[in-house]
Amino acid sequence: MKAKYFSHSSFLEAHFESNSSFSWCRILSAQDLIKVGFRWRIGSGSSVRVCRDPWIPKPHSFQPLIRPRQLDSSTMVASLIDIDQGDWDRAIIKECFCPEDSELILAILIVRSNHQDIRLWYYSPTGLYTIEVCTTLI
Template identity: 40%
Template sequence: MSLFRLPSKLVHELHRMSSQFWWDSTEEQRRLNWAPWHKLFRSKDCGGLGFIDLTIFIKALLAKHCWRIIHNPNTLAARGLKHCYFPETSLLKANCGSSSSFLWRRFMCGREIISQGSRWRIGDGTMVGIYSDRWIPRPSTFKVISPIRLGAMATVAELKLSSGA
């Protein structure tokens, strides 16, 4: 289930079945509505019942698979995917071609979630683009907002070299 995105119609049907279990009253048996439906999906810390929204849960599982490939690049699965789909770049910068496999398209869904919530740690700066990557510790976009004025300079490491440090 962690690599398959369920159709929205199926997710809606599963949620409907869950709500019927909790609140469906019949003439023989009357059930009490414990909480509004939208509160069921809140965490228990926030006053909800802690039910899991399946679409969000499956997206999180897909992101977890991508995270493992990024942090364990020497595994057989990571090496196979790199060889087929992103031999010259990283997983975060790979493209989803028109003839990509079902598995790779699912990984692209997980990659979107990771790219929304991650940013670079500079290190030596050779892999981090000045204008294209998220590396600024500012929560608005985490990117440089100023217009491109540095010409051919592309990485943060080149900024360090040009400043004479």
């Protein structure tokens, strides 16, 4: 199904096509429910878009409020990290985000090695998505 319906994106970015099968339409109908609890855990920040992806520890959107004209939609979280220091670039963060979101972002620990960004399920203690956890949201 990936090759046919979302070969250049993730399941969470897939959308209905006019020629979609009945099975794909049923699977995709659960997409919004799944999106509710997913967020990114930051590793290198190279896979996570600042303005479009859920990544800060702020339920229910997990997205920061961006000050107007500070960042475009393609800016990656990696651009907010000072590589030499191995930590957040505090000046950029305070300039681009509201005070509440700045504090949430600065509280996210940066791993110094080049770890991948990982999707986590917020509503599970393990961070893994399970049907049992999802049914509590229904």
